[in-house]
Amino acid sequence: MSATITAPAYRIIPIIPALKPGAMEDSKSFVANDKIQEALGFPGQLVDDWHDRALARMGELLGKYRSLKVFLDACVHCGACSDKCHYFIGTQDPKNMPVARQDLLRSVYRRYFTLPGKFFPKLVGARDLTREVLDEWYTYFYQCSECRRCSVFCPYGIDTAEVTMAAREILDSVGYGQKYSNEIIGKVHRVGNNLGLPGPALLDTLEGLEEDVKEATGIDVRFPLDVKGAEVLLVTPSADFFAEPHIDSLIGYAKVFHATGTSWTLSSKASEAGNFGMFIGNYDQLRKIAMRIREAALELGVKRIVVGECGHAWRVAYSFWNTLTGVGDGADANDKFAMMLQKQLDHRYKQPLHICEFTWDMIEQGALSFDKEANDKHIITFHDSCNVARGSRMGDYPGGQFEIPRNIIKAVANNYVEMPLSTTREQTFCCGGGGGLLTDDLLDLRVKGALPRMEVLQQVVDEHGVNFMATICAICKAQFTKIMPIYGFDRRMIGGVHQLVSNAIRLGNK
Amino acid sequence: MIGTLFTILFYLATLLFVVGLLYRIGVYSRTPAPLKIPTTPAPINTGGVVLRMTREVLFFESLFKANLWTWGMGWLFHASLVLVLLRHLRYFTEPVWAWVAFIQPFGVYAGITMLLGLAGLWARRLFVERIRYISTPSDHLLLVLFMAIAASGLLMKFVAHTDVISVKGFILGLMYFNWQPLPAHPGLYVHLLLVAVLLLIFPISKLLHAPGVFFSPSRNQADNPREKRHIAAWAKQLDSGQIEPNDMGNAK
Numbered sequence A: 001m002s003a004t005i006t007a008p009a010y011r012i013i014p015i016i017p018a019l020k021p022g023a024m025e026d027s028k029s030f031v032a033n034d035k036i037q038e039a040l041g042f043p044g045q046l047v048d049d050w051h052d053r054a055l056a057r058m059g060e061l062l063g064k065y066r067s068l069k070v071f072l073d074a075c076v077h078c079g080a081c082s083d084k085c086h087y088f089i090g091t092q093d094p095k096n097m098p099v100a101r102q103d104l105l106r107s108v109y110r111r112y113f114t115l116p117g118k119f120f121p122k123l124v125g126a127r128d129l130t131r132e133v134l135d136e137w138y139t140y141f142y143q144c145s146e147c148r149r150c151s152v153f154c155p156y157g158i159d160t161a162e163v164t165m166a167a168r169e170i171l172d173s174v175g176y177g178q179k180y181s182n183e184i185i186g187k188v189h190r191v192g193n194n195l196g197l198p199g200p201a202l203l204d205t206l207e208g209l210e211e212d213v214k215e216a217t218g219i220d221v222r223f224p225l226d227v228k229g230a231e232v233l234l235v236t237p238s239a240d241f242f243a244e245p246h247i248d249s250l251i252g253y254a255k256v257f258h259a260t261g262t263s264w265t266l267s268s269k270a271s272e273a274g275n276f277g278m279f280i281g282n283y284d285q286l287r288k289i290a291m292r293i294r295e296a297a298l299e300l301g302v303k304r305i306v307v308g309e310c311g312h313a314w315r316v317a318y319s320f321w322n323t324l325t326g327v328g329d330g331a332d333a334n335d336k337f338a339m340m341l342q343k344q345l346d347h348r349y350k351q352p353l354h355i356c357e358f359t360w361d362m363i364e365q366g367a368l369s370f371d372k373e374a375n376d377k378h379i380i381t382f383h384d385s386c387n388v389a390r391g392s393r394m395g396d397y398p399g400g401q402f403e404i405p406r407n408i409i410k411a412v413a414n415n416y417v418e419m420p421l422s423t424t425r426e427q428t429f430c431c432g433g434g435g436g437l438l439t440d441d442l443l444d445l446r447v448k449g450a451l452p453r454m455e456v457l458q459q460v461v462d463e464h465g466v467n468f469m470a471t472i473c474a475i476c477k478a479q480f481t482k483i484m485p486i487y488g489f490d491r492r493m494i495g496g497v498h499q500l501v502s503n504a505i506r507l508g509n510k
Numbered sequence B: 001m002i003g004t005l006f007t008i009l010f011y012l013a014t015l016l017f018v019v020g021l022l023y024r025i026g027v028y029s030r031t032p033a034p035l036k037i038p039t040t041p042a043p044i045n046t047g048g049v050v051l052r053m054t055r056e057v058l059f060f061e062s063l064f065k066a067n068l069w070t071w072g073m074g075w076l077f078h079a080s081l082v083l084v085l086l087r088h089l090r091y092f093t094e095p096v097w098a099w100v101a102f103i104q105p106f107g108v109y110a111g112i113t114m115l116l117g118l119a120g121l122w123a124r125r126l127f128v129e130r131i132r133y134i135s136t137p138s139d140h141l142l143l144v145l146f147m148a149i150a151a152s153g154l155l156m157k158f159v160a161h162t163d164v165i166s167v168k169g170f171i172l173g174l175m176y177f178n179w180q181p182l183p184a185h186p187g188l189y190v191h192l193l194l195v196a197v198l199l200l201i202f203p204i205s206k207l208l209h210a211p212g213v214f215f216s217p218s219r220n221q222a223d224n225p226r227e228k229r230h231i232a233a234w235a236k237q238l239d240s241g242q243i244e245p246n247d248m249g250n251a252k
């Protein structure tokens, strides 16, 4: 199948595409087998009474999540979101319009949970929950990267990602899970990280890195693991440990810690910042995966928790960790659970802190210096990752998540170019591989979903000779590395912000 | 006879409108929002949230970013509707408040612009392929309902006048339980009937976007998750287990 996958043509003017109903109805990611499902406590196979159980789960979620309840009620079908999804733009399948995606679930909500839907289903577009509908949920809710771009434009802030998460949770609860996401969650619990890299192998990798950096720079930059009493615990996506170009950013973090004399450590227990529990909308999994960080922090006695370059992980860390695990500040004095950790952390610093916040802070304090010329071969642009842009913040003002990474790039390199504003910052387009879709069984979708980003990248390549697109997300990096060659770009064009830091940082005599 | 029917209808419609709406608002406010999910960049404190919500409710800020046509027609319709409703206060107050008297002429024009906005929105729904795709029959009918209400009102203003003094008497009668006859006028019957229908369907339709917008977590939450621990009651219960034994283990 992958042999036939080609990139869609760029649009001459980026007009809204005509509809091609059914265009992506066969693009369905592999279903999880019973082993994968049962490891997470979900039914192994589609249960016989899936119909009733799905509706019961929906009812439960409606009572637990105000977002779901309000979003399912409030949509007026204005269509403001309809042309905002990269998957719709790239595939032209109308069911990839955010509102149409929500309607797959909303139609069933109306049928069973609202008066008009009970009595006049046709009138309000309500549908019975049939096996076809269930399959359609599976297909199209695994064609949403939960990027929240649609929610920026909706007059009621309706976030399709919330609806997608609920739908996936319902599907999991009746035994209809996705292989890719659920297999990875199983690995986190079994081994400690998404890539299934066990502790000893991690230690080997880190020692190898120390040698590499020593060879390249002549300096002993350490990559410590499980060091009790370290000041900083770095939690980073496991791709940073060996995937290209991710690893270059890991080297960058280590160099920043080295150059600033910060004592830090990685943890073999928390060797993964990623949290696919969010992608499948399951609170228990989200929490369980996040708990590893809390446990590691308590065991190691660290004062600060810093998160590496990963988009959804940063959203989970920034927005959810305090809620889930108490990593943060401002818990009630009688909140024993959270206080146990919050007493240990050093609240002169934000908890958790993004590695970009850490580095930028050090740059501002004059603790780092750079040979910017080392990056002169690069003409750089920056791709905002959706979860950072629309689901988190950096610094102490709204929008810091846009400024801080750019500030770092400009501090370490001379050539920087912006892509058009309608495709960056809060309006950034997803890379096409986020939200649990970074699997080869969805490659066609991933290639098509990257279209809007590739179009504007091409534009800055043509106009400004851009040859490097920096980003701070492990999924973006992996997705672009894979699909950019299909669009005719060099895969090495994509890299991390700390990769650029690593190139330019002065280590020895600063 | 017809007056009695309308009297009963309006009491019923008002009752269902109020009870239905309060019930919905009750459900929304009781349902917890367990996670911090403001669409960022978002205000970092409550004052900022109030501003964001005000811009959203008064100017449809997000819609403005999304699509100028929809924004223009949607805003025209809603702003006109507000003016028209305010103008109608004169049927509910005696003596009529000065500012209500002042806006009377504007309210009349607003009836026309309201119709224009609605026509624009409907044209979009009919002729733009993707909007037609997502439209249900109720989406069309609701626009038709609003247009019929506006049109029947304008007809009474400009074409077939009705006895507004008696209409006012009828409405004040409803309010003070001192029932008065309703002038016989087909246009008026249509107008009032449709308004009653609107009141009735409000709490069970997409008109819930009006209260809903205030409860939308992506808009009404402050962006301060690192500074303050946010936790829902049902999620809080999970904390009491303290550190759970890591049942799945790890390969350390």
Ligand code: SF4
Binding pocket: A084, A085, A086, A087, A096, A097, A098, A101, A143, A144, A145, A146, A147, A148, A149, A150, A151, A159, A160, A161, A164, A430
């Ligand atoms: S969240 Fe992103 S991927 Fe999902 S429907 Fe909205 S724009 Fe599309």
Ligand code: SF4
Binding pocket: A074, A075, A076, A077, A078, A079, A080, A081, A082, A098, A099, A153, A154, A155, A156, A157, A158
């Ligand atoms: S923008 Fe919001 S209200 Fe409009 S169709 Fe999309 S989800 Fe519905």
